[in-house]
Amino acid sequence: MSDASAKPEFTIKPNANPMPEADRLEAFKALGFGTLFSDHMAVMHWNVVKGWHSGEITARGPFAIDPAAAVLHYAQEIFEGMKAYRTPDGRVVLFRPEENARRFNESARRMAMPEIPEEVFMEAIDRLVTIDAKWIPEGEGSLYLRPFMFASEAFLGVRPARDYIFCVIASPVGPYFKGGAKAVKIWVSEHYTRAAPGGTGAAKCGGNYAASLIAQQEAVEHGCDQVAFLDAAEHKWLEELGGMNVFFVMEDGSLVTPPLGGTILPGITRNSLVTLLKDQGITVHERPYSFAEWQADATSGRLKEAFACGTAAVVAGIGEVKFSGGGFTIGNGETGPTTLKIREQLVSIQRGQTNDPHGWVRQIAGI
Structure with a gap:
């Protein structure tokens, strides 16, 4: 060596x-x-x-x-x-x-x-x-x-x-999703899983994405933009989308996002959003969130917004969810104010348009 x-x-x-x-x-x-x-x-x-x-x-x-x-x-x-x-x-x-x-x-x-x-x-x-x-x-x-x-x-x-x-x-x-701030539609995969405990879910390797493609294809066939995966053990808990993490905005102003634990990619955008939200005194619960809860909270109105996040898409509101047994709408089906606000905050920092309190932005010298 x-x-x-x-x-x-x-x-x-x-x-x-x-x-x-x-x-x-x-x-x-x-x-x-x-x-x-x-x-x-x-x-x-x-x-x-x-x-x-x-x-x-x-x-x-x-x-x-x-x-x-x-x-x-x-x-x-x-x-x-x-x-x-x-x-x-x-x-x-x-x-x-x-x-x-x-x-x-x-x-x-x-x-x-x-x-x-x-x-x-x-x-x-x-x-x-x-x-x-x-x-x-x-x-x-x-x-x-x-x-x-x-x-x-x-x-x-x-x-x-x-x-x-x-x-x-x-x-x-340009933008990852066409339509600008328009909310995307999500298909929940009840038959395919992205990762299992002990597997490669937390690694950014091509095999994880290859395993997700058939489910993504299924999503497109049902008129959706992205697929959401449930856990491999119980097929109950939401984990992440095909290439993005996911957040839920509740009626009390708090947010919920599935916890890291080896089956979810530790997104840098995800981590940045958690930090920015906590900076504002907003509670972020990193806890298991079930598909049943998602449906019930959307139906009752307890869930006000949901959004996906990642390097490519940055932050994208989720307006509609479909699955084999039907579907439901989140809020009014449009990108919500919390989603728009946190997206603007993050993008403004990324592009050097506002104060960078955590020193996240690094200039390339000599250009």
Whole structure:
């Protein structure tokens, strides 16, 4: 193993054929989510002998991997999601990137993959955003960053791989859900589960999302935007959506959100909202909340609002819930005032538009 104290570095190799400026600006006029990509990517390799090595900021392009690469057979893969924003005064900032680095390594440990030094993770992000700063949209858009790592060793034995590739790509994005502040519809999956105790639910690995896709497809078939999962043991307790955490706003002003416990992804947006709400003296109960309670509270009016949250969607109100036995509406079916307020507070901090009391926003120097 190489000396862990020796920090690997990134060699800069600018893309010789970047997208023409006119084409990029034209593409910016109709931004979706995750369909347009910037000119460069960050790449670094790891193996059991050298450790982390051969870091590059280079032209974005395909990987050449062996058909026996372990990721293709045993799904050793993890990723993160984060955004770079352009502030009103022209700075480029990240929101709590050190938390993404920390969670990335937590996922790596769970998946028996090598941890990457947090300073290397952060350098990859900084250098990629710096070289592709022109890809950060103005206004409400942002540059979505996708750090990921996968097993690249060619072998068919069942064990942790000995070779890995770490990469960061960037995609200029608009809103995750179309319709702005319009409330989304949720399908409750009563047959499929996302994660079980002792499993990989708290890791941000591709397998969790692959397992959720059939339920997400079911949601779309029923006219819904997202799927909500119940626990694997009792099929009773709400856990999270296909790619987001969930909150419930009660009539007394308090909020409820399912507790972390190994089956729910510890969302950075979730953690930030809990902190902001408590700053305002609002009670947040991190406790089990059953599907039966959800129905009863919505019907009685005790539940006033519900919303989903995550890096991609930020905060999205939930207006309608459907399941195999029927459905119900939350409040008047629209995004509620508490949801709108907390979303505005978070977005204003993320974009450097207001005071950042917790020091969450990190400026990228030199842009």
